Amino acid sequence: MGEVFFGLTPGGRPVAVKLIHQVHATNPEFRRRFQSEIEAARKVNGLHTAGVVDADPAAEPPWMVTAFIAGPSLERALAEHGPFPDATLRVLGAGIAEALEAIHEAGLIHRDLKPSNILLGADGPRVIDFGIARATDASQATAMAGTPGFMSPEILTGESLTPAADIFAFGLVLAHAAGVRPFGEGPQPALSYRIVHQEPSLTGLEHGLGEIIGRCLAKDPAERPTPAELLQELAPPMLGGSWLPAPVQTMIDQQAPRMPSATPQNAADVDSEGPGLGTPAPAVPERVADVGPPNPGQDGPRNSPPARPRKPAPANPQRPREMAGPPATQRSRSGGLQGREWQFRVLSLLAIVVLVPSLAMLITGAAEGVQRVQGGCSLFAARANAAEAAGPTAPVRAACGESNSAAEILLGVLGLGIGVSLAVGARNRRRP
Incomplete structure (x- = not known):
């Protein structure tokens, strides 16, 4: 949907600033839906979500500011270090379930729950990008909301959606984190056909976890558990240390933001009308990563080591691609x-x-x-x-x-x- 930047509020708090791609910004229907979804997303206050700080759907380009989570995406952690152990999977599942409960209570459906939309913090997972996937339904750039391999049967068949669609995606995400592909792999049409017509294969999952994931992947939305039921079944015991494997915890430690010193020069680089409640536009820092490439079937990285912010130019700002210390x-x-x-x-x-x-x-x-x-x-x-x-x-x-x-x-x-x-x-x- 856009590009994500690391930024600072006027008070010095780290935030993630999302600028919407022009292909969406030129669509009036997208802006209308984006505004309504942002208003609902402000009501989400779950501990396992990245809350919306501020947004302006009418700006050029539209933007949204959320809390910054110092940690890699689930997608990146799995790609670099492989599947998670059962104890980590239960903490992960409980955190995502708690996030979905808060999102659904606010009247929202995530619609695009996937590994790249889940960030791994030191104190648990965080679900991001809730409340904006529906706006892409009005865009000509995508045929449907969601990501191949993590969509429910009702999304694929074009039926009306309920919060249970997120539960199906939850089961796919948790199985993916365990190194299991319930519907196999392959081209998008073949994968989508198996999701709609075939039963999942859960071989390789721990018995109790496999049973929970199996109920989440039920074809009938009414047969899937609610987030509250999942939270009760997955609630982990009290942990004395990190909930993540050591290599993934190291990724979090390395990604913690290193804030610039509070000198007058630094203060001048942050717009006094930067991201904050009721402000007209956010400061635009150096680019961190694309939210997603133009291809809807691919996922882009989410968070990267932060950089110092820069004030936005009136038009076509030049965004440095390299991050280095002050010369x-x-x-x-x-x-x-x-x-x-x-x-x-x-x-x-x-x-x-x-x-x-x-x-x-x-x-x-x-x-x-x-x-x-x-x-x-x-x-x-x-x-x-x-x-x-x-x-x-x-x-x-x-x-x-x-x-x-x-x-x-x-x-x-x-x-x-x-x-x-x-x-x-x-x-x-x-x-x-």
Whole structure:
């Protein structure tokens, strides 16, 4: 139906902003139905739904803002990590059933319940896109509401719909999450024929779960259980940890939004009349993903790692396709690292220049102390050596040797201290 963007409310809360594709927006009947369905969707307050924050069916293009769920779609999680274990399936089924109960109590039928319309949050599943599938009935882009492989027999045969149509899709979704295809796979016409005329094959499902799914897939809508009955049968025990397998929980942890710092520059990027109750238009952030491609038989990704929002342009806004950190921040960090490396090299060189002669002086001074008894003088005692050649007395020779060795040792100690300080400073500059 459109494109989904990550956005922020004026108060800084993350939201999902959906912009409707132009092929729907040009249809007056679509706008009329979209408005009526949005008004009903505002009444849905289930814990396992992504509630509608605001919408404007009359805008160009029409838009809708819902709560942001940090987590992958069920479709993506299954594609990357395979079927779920039975314990996870029961939590998943109970959460979806609770969401359908809230949707049906608001007078809505989802009409397009499928794995890509179910997001996996850390605290349970969330059903999205309820209340807008009916609007596509008026569009020339699709022949019927729903997605092949997840439609009830009454949708395929064109009969009037009841909330039980969502229960049939619920059974297909839960079986899909278990790695079972009740009606097999193949081309859309063949799959639709089996859904209408053949009984499901539930081989491979745990007995209790298979019995529940089998009742959901009854051909007669009146024989299917209600969401309240499903919730009672699937209600999981109290869980001490994550309800999802570890690899899927990791996907959720990686997708948690990283909010920009609250600087004046960031604040200016968010429209003061951004998504919020009663506002005329939402801020349009960088694109996250297409809701669905033009082909009605395919599903597109839903949520992706978020990006910073941008204010919308008056017409044909340019939407960046790559998400990267602020270049200024990257340049600042790079420049800082280069400066520290330069300081490290200079201080290291100075330390070497000071330490080498200082150690030499210490060694020379110590050696001269030993040589004093033999009448030797240090390398600084040229005059004393000349005096010695003329026949100096013993006290003169002793004073010469003692004076020069003490001076060399003192200079060596001072130089050693300076060199060590320079070396420590260089090491500190080397640290990240």
